[in-house]
Each structure stands twice: as C-alpha cells, then as structure tokens.
Amino acid sequence: MFARLCPSREVFAELADKWSMLILMDLLACGPQRFSELQRAVGGVSRKMLTQSLRNLERNGLVLRTVFPETPPRVVYDLLPLGRELAELVDPIGRWTERRAERVMAAREEFDAAHPGG
Amino acid sequence: MFARLCPSREVFAELADKWSMLILMDLLACGPQRFSELQRAVGGVSRKMLTQSLRNLERNGLVLRTVFPETPPRVVYDLLPLGRELAELVDPIGRWTERRAERVMAAREEFDAAHPGG
DNA sequence: CGCTTCGGTCTCTAATGTAGACCAGGTCTC
C-alpha cells in the first residue's frame, strides 16, 4: 500500500483524486445520472475531466456506463457493487468535511496569522 | 459540498489528494514520524511534494510540526485530533484498496480487452 | 579539509488540468 509499485497502491493512486471521489459521492447520493446531470452536480468539473474520471471509474469496475442509442444521445452512469462499496467509504469523508470545514478554516487563519511571510 | 465555491468543497479539494491521504494513513498507523521517515514510508513521494503536503496538513490544523533545534535538524510530524478524525476515515479506504485491488485489476483487464483501441 | 546527515529550497522540464471551440446527426422552428 505504501510501496510505490504495489498493485493496491496503484489502484489507490488512480481513485484518490477529488473528481473521482465527488462523482462516487454524487452517484451514491443521487442514484444513476447522465453525463450532463453529473456535470451540473459536480460543480467546477470540466467535460474533459468528467469524461476522464468516468472512463477511469468504468475501467476499474466501479461504475457502469449505459448508452441509449437515441438522438440526442443519452448516457447513464451508475454505481456497480464494487463502486458502491468505495462510495460508502468515501461518503463519510464528505460528511466530515462539511462538519469540520469551519474548524479547518479557523486553523488556516491562525496559521496564516502566525506565518505572515509565507 | 458539490458547489465549487462552498467552503467545505474547498477544504475537501485541498485534502483529497493521494499524498495527503497516504501521509495521514501512515501517521495513524506508525505514530509520530520525522520527515525522512515519512519520505521512506510513503514510497515515491518527492521531498517537494512531501513538504508541500505536510505544510498543507499543518496549515489546516490536521498535523503538528515540531522542530528540535539540533544539528542535524530533527523535525517530527504528528496527528492533531482533527487530523486523527480524518485519518480514521481515510484508513478504511486504504484497507478497501488492499482488499479489492485484485478485483479492480481484473475489471481493468476485462475493460482493456473489450476496448482494444483506446 | 572534505564527506555525511537532515530538512528543506530552487530550478528546469514533463505531465496534467482548464477553458473553450468544434463535431455528429437527428429534431424543432421558421
């Protein structure tokens, strides 16, 4: 896990980024979503990163991508069991962040006050 | 949380990166560590990124940095209560990664076999 | 004197993320 070339480390490194985690959290909270819904839900994500992160999640067996051959196209993403497992572990981090954001911001201000030139 | 300008989102974005999470996991598992121990423990991290992530964790009130004015210098990093809280949430993700790495790799191979040109 | 240790910093380059234009191809409007 801590070794650079360990498989679990590689897996971790591929999933431990903010966009992937936000996507997992959103899919857990809101259920299946199409591309544009995800883009609206996950504020600030570019189409490129959304595509890339979703492809990655799909490739790693966490998310299922379903294309409906209509026009305009409709593509729906949903959690697979493996992805739901991870999403359920990531979710508490999101809740912690909401709960502790104030405290973190306070620590930040304190730090910045104590280290003016930096 | 999902809104780009929300404080909790900003906090999340600053902590949801692989190096910070690996550092938190290591400090939780191994207790206080000095800089060079962390660098050895977290395989593949550069001094630059280690410094940067540790400063960040310190600034956000998750980690305590203690300098012993000796030569050669000795600097010890330890979890603060806030950091321990987060580390305890991150840790299960590390364990999940270890437990499921095989399955993820298998999904990956399946995907790559199904999408040869990509 | 010159080499080592420690915890960094500095510089340069490679990789990555962001913003925004563009695209197919079918429907809706005029």
Add this chain to the structure above:
DNA sequence: GAGACCTGGTCTACATTAGAGACCGAAGCG
C-alpha cells in the same frame, strides 16, 4: 429546406502543477 438546438463527447491552446535533481547551512567525524 435553412438554420438553431440538443447531447456527449473530442481537440486545441494555455496555465498550473508534479517530478527529478542540484544546492544549502551548520555541526560532526576522520
């Protein structure tokens, strides 16, 4: 029937960031 619009992307150009490795200061050691 010409044009505008929809979706789920891709492509390009630019900005930011990560990574590799040199350098640093002060004490210790041979």
